[in-house]
Amino acid sequence: GEDVEQSLFLSVREGDSSVINCTYTDSSSTYLYWYKQEPGAGLQLLTYIFSNMDMKQDQRLTVLLNKKDKHLSLRIADTQTGDSAIYFCAESSNSGYSTLTFGKGTMLLVSP
């Protein structure tokens, strides 16, 4: 079945770049997503990438996709304390109903 793996924790200093990594198993995934969850809140969609792309940039966020290795990363430039949150990687299934399979999330802690 489909599986999405992420490292559990990342700690960086304010102003540094953060890179959160994700691997997935379903080679038929058409879209891959990054979500952010702040404490006590729902998930906020940050960005997504179509599987025929290898990079997407949106302001401070850069998504890199290596389809051969089934590896996805999210780079946050100039990380701020407000970026501290849990980040989830997700892949779309091929069911046609846009269901997603989520990783367990990476907790990003940004220290001043």
Added chain:
Amino acid sequence: DVKVTQSSRYLVKRTGEKVFLECVQDMDHENMFWYRQDPGLGLRLIYFSYDVKMKEKGDIPEGYSVSREKKERFSLILESASTNQTSMYLCASSLRYDGLHFGPGTRLTVT
């Protein structure tokens, strides 16, 4: 912006009670979803719906049912709540592949 609202942020119920969790979206999205989120287990799909009166089981449907009588509203029903259903419940909606848009979540405690 898409708005997904859930009827309660926090809910406390007793074992055996029937529990209704309501979700409403305002963007005419076809697809709606219920997930539960637990520490160490991540998000798990309970049920989803791709049209009015249509429903599909997700990965963990046991102990739950759903209702979608109107396009904008998707209800999750716990027929007889049990303590192992204590969790954060997240509703989401989507229009094809632009991603799921989540509500703020309902933290349910069953005592």
